[in-house]
Amino acid sequence: MITLWHNPRCSKSRAALALLEGRGADVTVRRYLEDAPSEAELRAAHALLGGPVIAMMRTGEAAFGEMGLRKDDSDDALFAAMAAQPKLIERPLALTATRAVLGRPPEAVLALLDI
Structure with a gap:
């Protein structure tokens, strides 16, 4: 299963969702602006994801x-800021239990289907 932190107003986020659904992926959509992720x-x-937090x-x-x-x-300040203001989180973010990718470009989310 893939969880997509999604903003329906974002064209990249909509494109990533369409790509995953078009491939028959089991996708759970989380509208992270309404259901903000905790700092944890x-x-x-x-x-x-790996890489720098700022990415x-x-x-x-x-x-x-x-x-x-x-x-x-x-990193602590950046995580706290994203928890306080979820619009600071880059979108879309697609996650499985073992991997995550940013959908920039949207096709990047397809890497999660190769697990």
């Missing part, structure tokens, strides 16, 4: 600057 869930997602953030969002965030802030 964000940390677990990052552990599956899973939308640094161009107004909230990033309004919160006084910088790209070189500590």
Whole structure:
């Protein structure tokens, strides 16, 4: 099963969902703006993603600057910011029990079907 942290207003997120559903994937949609992930869930997602924490953030969002965030802030500060303002989470984020990918480009989510 794949869980997709989804924002239906985002074209990339809609495209990723369509790709997964078009391949017959078992997808659970989580509208993360309405059902915000906890800091623990964000940390677990990052552990599956790998890479720097900042890579899973939308640094161009107004909230990033309004919160006084910088790209070189500590991981703890970045996780706390995403938990407080889920619109800072890059989308779409697709997860299984053992892997996660950001759908940038949307076709990246198809890698989860090769498990």
